[in-house]
Amino acid sequence: MESSDITRKTIEDVVNHLYEATGAATFFEPPTVKFASADDRWFTEFKTIVGPEHWTPQEALNLLYPDATAKTVISFCCPNSQAAREGNRKETAKPCELWARIRSFGDLALQNMRNQLARWLQEHGVPSVAPFQQDDYKEATKNLRARWSERHVAFVTGMGTFGLSGGLITEHGVAHRLASVVTALELPADERPYGDDYTAWCIKCGACRRRCPAGSIGNTLAERDKTKCKEYQMKNIVPLRADTYGWMDLGLGCGLCQTAVPCEYKKP
Numbered sequence: 649m650e651s652s653d654i655t656r657k658t659i660e661d662v663v664n665h666l667y668e669a670t671g672a673a674t675f676f677e678p679p680t681v682k683f684a685s686a687d688d689r690w691f692t693e694f695k696t697i698v699g700p701e702h703w704t705p706q707e708a709l710n711l712l713y714p715d716a717t718a719k720t721v722i723s724f725c726c727p728n729s730q731a732a733r734e735g736n737r738k739e740t741a742k743p744c745e746l747w748a749r750i751r752s753f754g755d756l757a758l759q760n761m762r763n764q765l766a767r768w769l770q771e772h773g774v775p776s777v778a779p780f781q782q783d784d785y786k787e788a789t790k791n792l793r794a795r796w797s798e799r800h801v802a803f804v805t806g807m808g809t810f811g812l813s814g815g816l817i818t819e820h821g822v823a824h825r826l827a828s829v830v831t832a833l834e835l836p837a838d839e840r841p842y843g844d845d846y847t848a849w850c851i852k853c854g855a856c857r858r859r860c861p862a863g864s865i866g867n868t869l870a871e872r873d874k875t876k877c878k879e880y881q882m883k884n885i886v887p888l889r890a891d892t893y894g895w896m897d898l899g900l901g902c903g904l905c906q907t908a909v910p911c912e913y914k915k916p
Contacts, residue, residue: 656683656835662768663724666761675754676726680820682805685837686718686830690804690844698800699793705830708779708796716775719834722765723798723805724827726758727820727913728906736823736907741861742885743903745893752898754825762827769831776831798826806838808915809849813856813865813905814872817849821913822856823906851916856905865905877902 660681666672667679686705694702703711705718728750735744743751762778769776779796799816803809807826808818815822842848847869857865862880864873881902889896910916 656681659683659722659765659835662765663722663761666764667726670757670760670764672726672754672757672761675729675732675750675757676825677729677820679724679726680807680818681722681724682802682807682838683835684721684723684801684805686721688721688804688837690800691721694797694800698797701793701795702797702800703779703795705779708782709775709777709830709832711779711782712777713775713832716832718830718832720831720837721801721805722829722831722835723802723807724761725802725807725818725820725824726754726761726827727818728754728823728825728903730913733823733907733912736903737912739904739907742888742892743900747903747907748893748900750825751901751903752893752895755899758825758827762829766829766831769829769833774831774833776829776833778827778829780827796828798828801828802826803846804840806840806842809842809845810847810869811850811856811911812852812854812867812869812872813860814869814874815856815906817911817915819915821906821915822909822911823903823913849911849915851910853910853916855909856911859904859908861902861904 663681691704705721709716709718732746732750736747766776766778783795808816811817862876864876885900
């Protein structure tokens with residue numbers, strides 16, 4: 649398929665179709681789709697900000713297509729369901745069951761959305777890849793550093809900015825999951841309404857810090873302690889898998905810092 653034969657609206661329609669087809673609608677509210685140029689300077693700066701192993705869009709696409717040129721990064725945001733958010737507001741030490749279900753099984757639906765969007769583009773002759781799916785998740789979790797950060801990528805597309813918790817505050821708040829695809833298809837990029845201010849939408853109220861049972865959130869984004877967050881989950885949440893939630897071997901998270909805060913479901 650030639651670039652002139654496809655539009656942003658078509659991509660948005662495909663993402664919305666996959667939202668229904670993959671079962672993601674069971675866990676999330678309808679997705680928002682944003683686009684960035686693969687040449688945006690921020691992708692190179694993430695080599696310093698996130699880590700030298702963080703892929704640029706070009707590096708990610710070349711994992712599957714060594715001769716292709718990355719043109720566009722497509723990011724989509726799926727807000728967590730209202731019922732899950734309401735349930736998690738009441739919790740103080742662990743995620744409610746609905747929230748945990750999104751983190752476990754909603755993520756599987758999100759993986760399928762990524763893969764199917766990349767596959768759809770590939771079937772139309774466009775080299776495309778879902779970078780997050782190419783990363784070694786266990787290794788990234790161990791090192792607390794991904795080769796493809798969906799949050800940082802979404803920031804570049806104009807989706808939102810970071811809060812004190814490290815979560816991305818979007819127009820639909822911070823309670824969401826993100827996904828993206830890199831493609832050789834050239835599409836117009838969205839503007840970033842916040843420019844290069846990566847914390848512009850955070851009002852620094854400290855509500856997420858007070859909600860965090862691990863004490864992992866500080867007064868600034870730089871003070872965010874991911875190790876404390878992980879250790880709390882491993883000690884206090886993971887052991888509850890079988891008896892409290894009823895399933896094993898999938899991520900549970902916590903999400904308390906994303907609920908009962910001013911940025912839960914909207915930009916504050």
